[in-house]
Amino acid sequence: MKSASSLIALVASLCAPLAFAEGFKPARTVDLVVHTGPGGGSDVLARAIAIMVEKEKLLPVRLQVINKPGGNGAVAAAHLAEKRGDQNTLGLFTGVWLQTPLVSAEAKVTLRDLTPIARLVLEPAVIAVKADSPYKTLAEFIGAARKNPGQLKQSGGSNTSRDNVVRQLLQKSTGTRWAFISFPGGGERIAALLGGHVDIMVIEPEEAGEHIRAGNMRVLAQVSERRLAKFPEIPTLKEAGFDVPVVPQVRGVVAPPGIPKENVEFWQDFFRRLTRTQSWRKYIEDNQFEDGYQNAADLAKFYEEFTDRMREILKDAGVKTVR
Amino acid sequence: MEDATRKSGDLWSGVALAALGLYIIIQAGQWEYLGPEGPGAGFFPLWYGVAILALSVLLVVSHLKRGSARGDATDWNKLGRALSTWLALAVSVALFKPLGFVISFALLTYCIVAVMYRRPLATAALTAVASAAGFYLVFDRALGVPLPVGVLGF
Amino acid sequence: MEILAGLFHGFAVALEPANLFWCFVGVLLGTVVGILPGLGPPATIAMLLPLTFNMNPAGAIIMLAGIYYGAKYGGSTTSILMNVPGESASVVTCLDGYQMAKKGRAGPALGIAAIASFVAGTVGVLGLMLVAPPIAKFALSFSSPEYFALMSLGLALVVLLAGRSIVKALLAALVGLWIASVGTDLFSSTSRFTFGRMELLSGIDFVVVAIGVFALAEVMVNMEAREETQLLPVPKGLKNLLPTMQDLKDCRFAFLNGSVIGFLVGALPGGGSTIASFLSYGLEKAVSPRREQFGTGVIEGVAAPEGANNSETGGALVPLLTLGIPGSGTTAILLAALVLWGFKPGPLFIPEHPALFWGLVASMYIGNVMLLILNLPLVPLFAQVLRMPVYVLYPLILGVSMVGVYSVSGSLFDLLLLLVFGLLGYLMRKLDYPSAPLILGLALGAGMERALRQSLMMSEGKLSILVARPISAVMLSFAVLVLLIPMFGKLNAWRLRALEQD
Secondary structure (H helix, E strand, C coil): CHHHHHHHHHHHHHHCCCCCCCCCCCCCCEEEEECCCCCCHHHHHHHHHHHHHHHCCCCCCCEEEEECCCHHHHHHHHHHHHCCCCCCEEEEEEHHHHHHHHHCCCCCCCHHHCEEEEEEEEECEEEEEECCCCCCCHHHHHHHHHHCCCCCEEEECCCCCHHHHHHHHHHHHHCCCCEEEECCCHHHHHHHHHCCCCCEEEECHHHHHHHHHCCCEEEEEEECCCCCCCCCCCCECCCCCCCCCCCCEEEEEEECCCCCHHHHHHHHHHHHHHHHCHHHHHHHHHHCCEEEEECHHHHHHHHHHHHHHHHHHHHHCCCCCCC | CCHHHCCCHHHHHHHHHHHHHHHHHHHHHHCCCECCCCECCCHHHHHHHHHHHHHHHHHHHHHHHHCCCCCCCCCHHHHHHHHHHHHHHHHHHHCHHHHHHHHHHHHHHHHHHHHHCCCCHHHHHHHHHHHHHHHHHHHHHHHCCCCCCCCCCC | CHHHHHHHHHHHHHCCHHHHHHHHHHHHHHHHHHHCCCCCHHHHHHHHHHHHHHCCHHHHHHHHHHHHHHHHHHHHHHHHHHCCCCCHHHHHHHHHHHHHHHCCCHHHHHHHHHHHHHHHHHHHHHHHHHHHHHHHHHHHHCCHHHHHHHHHHHHHHHHHCCCCCHHHHHHHHHHHHHHHHCEECCCCCCEECCCCCHHHHHCCCHHHHHHHHHHHHHHHHHHCCCCCCCCCCCCCCHHHCCCCHHHHHHCHHHHHHHHHHHHHHHHCCCCCHHHHHHHHHHHHHHHCCCHHHCCCCCCHHHHHHHHHHHHHHHHHHHHHHHHCCCCCHHHHHHHHHHHHCCCCCCCCHHHHCHHHHHHHHHHHHHHHHHHHHHHHHHHHHHHHHHHCCHHHHHHHHHHHHHHHHHHHHCCHHHHHHHHHHHHHHHHHHHCCCCCHHHHHHHHHHHHHHHHHHHHHHHCCCCCCHHHHCHHHHHHHHHHHHHHHHHHHHHHHHHHHHHHHHC
16 A cells, blocks of 8 residues: 555656645745836846746746845845745855955845855856947957056946956956956947957946847957857957856845755756746847856855955955955 | 024934034044045045034034024924824834734824824724725735735735 | 938828727827826836737827836826825926926916926937937937046036035935935845845935925924914915916927937936936026026026926837847837837837837827827816815825825835925925935935946946046046036135125
């Protein structure tokens, strides 16, 4: 009798269209917390994920996006920390969640205080100049920077953004320096480049696409491990001769602290399945992201490596780190 | 130019602003004024801190020299009513977490109508309930704008 | 005449019944969203985005754009009736609009806001249609020194907003600059004036301060009086329900002013409707024969900023559609929407998708007309809101203020800030510190500091960059002039007084 029932159970579980980790099923609408307001980068991705989940029927319940803007990500992180033990809440983190606690003492919640679930994507970037710029390769730009230290200019975000990280790494490895001008929005950065007020910028491949097509921008190199599909002729930093680590811009998922192991495994598997779906692959391709899936354990390791490296880079850049 | 606006409060606000200016200058001193790459975080604050200090000292001095305009005795009753309203508002915000917007706002309205405007209690209660319900229906139901939710779920 | 052909084609698209319907839905939704303080077009558009996937792209962009410029019409409603700014661009409308309402002229104020919005909005679309490429190029030539000069000019207008005490106005503006610095410095990631609170890391929201200093303070001031009767005179007679011919005549320059300034400032990626409305208001005050009355309920003081924030939408679409550069929060989401549907705004957008571009332009003309027809009849209706007994109205204003602030970020902390700034606004009123300069300083402070530091970084520390470039030199000279003119007037008055006393 026992073996028969367990056989039936086994067959039943194999036939189930969705294989849930034993013991956990989302009981109510799942909250996905983002640190931007509606329309911001994370919000757009989160809503896209919610749509994919519904389309591919990956969950028996709805996924809803909860906006907790403010504090450069600290408010969202603190919100998750407060939801200790809640098994139906997740957070969509980006590099900002990792960096803000490094430089701001007020941001007390780090990824160590939360439960890592999965890393989802890596966002590559390209290094671009205005189309009529004299530099045809990154080496030429570096050469010019060497001849005129401090006079060339790059537009970018804050001094902890990836734009500046790339600059710091390149400056250190080539022994050159050029100025970094911060602008709060992507639009202003691009306008500064196209208006000829700065010489170079690091830009997302999607953003650069149209400007390149119209002949206003030229790409010198790509900041990624492998060449992107849409930029087959542009060398990566390594291929261009610059041996700098590719510090990625990441997005991934975390959960509140204090959740049971089977909950973590459920979500980890869920996101792995998500990244294998057709809609996800299409989304990645359209946005020129790189699939960067890592499970919870690897994400935890990645976090430590990333913050250690960021700490070093920020110290070189003269930025005070508080953690 | 300053005549009509001189008040006895000028002295205190001037002193308070001077203190603010001083605070800003001290804080700005802890940040970088001019770094290798350009002005630092302390640059702008230092300048407007100095300006605040200078102008508020000017205000205090000009007040001490000329005294206040006539007939501006503080009406403490008026002040009391205004500040009590503020206090009621503060209390209602404090109650958002446990009681939620709808109930707290109803209570606030009730207090304002009954106490501030001395309307009959029935009018106060009616206004309170109607307003709160109105907000709930229009914002939460019809428009989906989130209202602070309390323990009771609304 | 390529443009005529394109426009003809565009109207063919925009007049299709489905697209007309979506245009109407968009402007209606926009008006409602604009009326409600706090909830703004960016959030609304983001939330509607998934629903647009199954629509035809032309209809979808027509609707979303309708929300964008429709909201600018509605934003003036609560500003005028309750002194609660509907969104940051409507703050300037509070200055004279609410004063007009207090005098029983809410109808004309609301009406002129709608008319100015229509005129300037249409001019904005005209600009988009006719001069987009050269304007885009002009906008690109604006660099940090020019932005700094523009902001300085705006801040110099504080002198014009001074009222009676320049020292107090300057102090208020400087405090505004201070509040604008709260948060994480963009360049150095240093936390400034955050008092250890993580919520302050991203700064203090402009809308929170504006609603506190204007609306909350106003309610507190009104609570002082014991009168039970209505303090707001009800508009009597048809004459006071809508603007009169005289009103329209007074606003002739304001219409022009708002249209041009709004469009130009909107086209700058670093500009915005708040700056546009302040500049337009300041310019109007500078040239008006009754400039001392500004702030007490002058109709041009409503027409100019309302026009400016509407033509700004046309201007903001210039860099978006010709270069793919979003200038503001809403245009960034429109950009995301276009990308989602497979269109990539950029220099090749107009040549490759003429139907979409011209359809959008045509729909904006239609939309502005729809909005005028929608809003004008509502004016007398809205003006009746003030008939409410004050004991119902003021709690209502408090409630609307709180909901408005909460809807921006869903944070109770912001409500605490609202309380703090409400108290501050009240104290300012009692001590005769004008609040408009505080708001102006807050609006311009961050941008001004950034532009200055960027300029100095670009010039490797040489301040001369600010005057070496022609446009910024001109604007800075204007700023200095604006600051000096009243000084001349007062020096003269002193001199005369000294002479008399001899």
